[in-house]
Amino acid sequence: MPDFITLDALVRNTAQASPDRLAVIDGERQLRYAEFDALIDRVAAALQRDGVKPTDTISICALSSIEYAATFLAGLRVGVAVAPLAPSSTAHDFAAMVKDSAAKILFTDDFAAAAMKDAAIDPSVKRVALDGGGSGTAFSGWLAPEGAKPTPVTVDPEWVFNIIYSSGTTGTPKGIVHTHYLRWRQYGQLDPLGYGPDAVTLLSTPLYSNTTLVCFNPTLAGGGTLVLMKKFDAKGFLDLAQKHRVTHAMLVPVQYRRIMALPDFGNYDLSSFVMKFCTSAPFAAELKRDILARWPGGLTEYYGMTEGGGSCALLAHEHPDKLNTVGQPMPEHEIRLIDEDGNFVPPGEIGEIVGRSAVMMKGYLNQPQKTAETLWIDKDGNRWVRTGDVGRFDAEGFLTLMDRKKDMIISGGFNIYPSDIEAIASQHPDVLEVAVVGMPSEEWGETPVAFAVARPGRTLDPAELKAFTNAKVGKTQRLADVAIVEQLPRSAIGKVLKRELRDQRLALKAAS
Structure with a gap:
């Protein structure tokens, strides 16, 4: 591999060598590399002006945008760790993540701010509104003046690149720490996946997700173009893919399923695709087979964890007889x-x-x-x-x-921990005990279903318990259904046998 180089430095190299190449497309807005690099400098200079120092942290909670991407790269440029946070978090978890990361500045937008209006954030944390809305100081006014440049910082490869939060089984979010060295090991290997100056990558998953960064980073490292999609919808994805002659995309299985189900899928010109990727959830063999048959370009499935370690890759187009595996x-x-x-x-x-x-x-x-x-x-x-x-x-x-082995549920590419939902559902005054199980879903891969036991002398209304729980959990954690049972099956040592709950429900559905 080449010598270590930071991601923002690779962006600068492209800006100097090919200043007019498109860097980021956000709806009708777009920036070329020279413009994008200049914006990164202005954000980086503003961070330093506000006293943010190397190895400090900033947090970003917002929809994908040019400003989001520039702020992320600016943090890296001055040695600052970036903690991207999910707008779908509960207000409690959101406040806990901001505190845990020790963020000096919180960058947000009106969409995220509305969802987090009840979060108890330390007032000493400065807020900047990326969309210029009312969620903080307007980004345009906060920016350093045009032409501003930060004081150069030599980044240690062991400094923190990002902190990706994943909800823990105790309800306390866990911040997964990635170093610059780890990320360089990923974006420094661009072939044979085709990430280069001709790459046009459509990002339809959010930037707080490691799933997205796996494509975001190498696209910029190779001097390619990012096309940002704030919220996914199948037709909108295909419209953008055709319009911008997209070559690369990362999608989770539920997105692929929705796209392939469109009646007019075959009417779109997708011949520009070089490689499509999938990760984060079980990827059905029949869905892979359909994609290979009808969608041009290669298909690569990744299996691994945000925590890293060992990863597998299935190049499905090269191994059509191994679609039941993860490679x-x-x-x-x-x-x-x-x-x-x-x-x-x-x-x-x-x-x-x-x-x-x-x-x-x-x-x-x-x-x-x-x-x-x-x-x-x-x-x-x-x-x-x-x-x-x-x-x-x-x-x-x-x-x-x-x-x-874990009870984790993967729904629409998001990790859901049943104990987090169980802790909320158990707060209902009529609930004696509750177990949450992941049930198969054609749309989401899996969805959480609660099995609840009523307190003696009480009556439980499943619709009421569902509404009670869903009002208190994050959007991705919401229950799909609630079943009232007389007791939960347990092992000899008292462990709830969730497999039995799942199998019993599947048997009832099959018999109905």
Whole structure:
């Protein structure tokens, strides 16, 4: 690989070599690389003016925009870590993430601000409104003057690039820390995926997601063009793809399913596509097969964790007979399977998936115990990331996922932890106990369903409990349904048997 270079420096190199090349398209607005780099400088200079120093943190919670992208790159340019936050978070979690990240400035927009109006944010955290709305100081007024440049900062590869938050099973968000070195290991390897000056990448997933950054970073590193989509809809995606001659896109399975279901899908000219990507949720083999048959260009599925470790890639267009798998370990990534005692299992047997590579998180911010629980040390002292997933390798080294050891639900590409929802539902005065299970959904992949037991002498209304819970959880955590049961099935040691709940419900649906 080439010598270490920061992402913002690669953007600057393109701005100097090809100043008129399109960098970012946001609706009817667009910036060329020279203009984009100048905007990054103005944001970076404003950060320094406001006293933000290297290794400090800024947070961004907003819809994708040119200003969002420039602010992200500006933070990197002056050695500042970026904590992108989800507008779909609860107000409680949002406030906890801002506090945990120790953000000096919170960049937001009216969309996010409306969702977080009840969040208890420390008033000392400066707010800047990226859209110029009422959520803080207007971005245009906050910016340093035209032509301003920041004081140069030499970035240490071990400094924090970003903090990606993932909700924990205790309800406390976990900040996954990625260094500049980790990200460079990703964006420094642009081939054979075609990220170069001719790449036009359509981003329809939000910038707070690692899923999106996996495409955002290499596109800019290679001098390509980003097309931003604030909110996904299937027809809008195809309109943009055709209009801008898009070559690359990252989509989660539910997005692919909605796109492929459009009656007029075949009327769109998608011949410009070089590579499409998918990650974050189970990707059905029949859906992959449909995409390969009707959508030009390659299809790559990634399997891995935001925490890093080992990742797999399935180049579906090259291996149409392996669509039931998530592919093979990527170059320089090692993936093994272990049993309950931490022993490596032989080929063909089932085990928990662990992985290691140069692409591994530094840890969870301020949570050493959670970090220790996720990392596994083998007998030779090597660090591995535990996925909590169970799988099996076939004779050719392709990995098939069997099940998830954790109770995590993946709905529409988002990770949902049942215990977070259970904690809220249990607050209902008529609830004795409740278990939340991920049920199959054609639209979302999985959706959370609650099984609740009423307190003695009380009556539980499922619609009321559903409304009560959904009013208090994040948008992506909302229950799809509630079932009232007499008791929850448990093991001999008292553990709720969620598999039985899931199987019983599937059997009832099949019989109806």
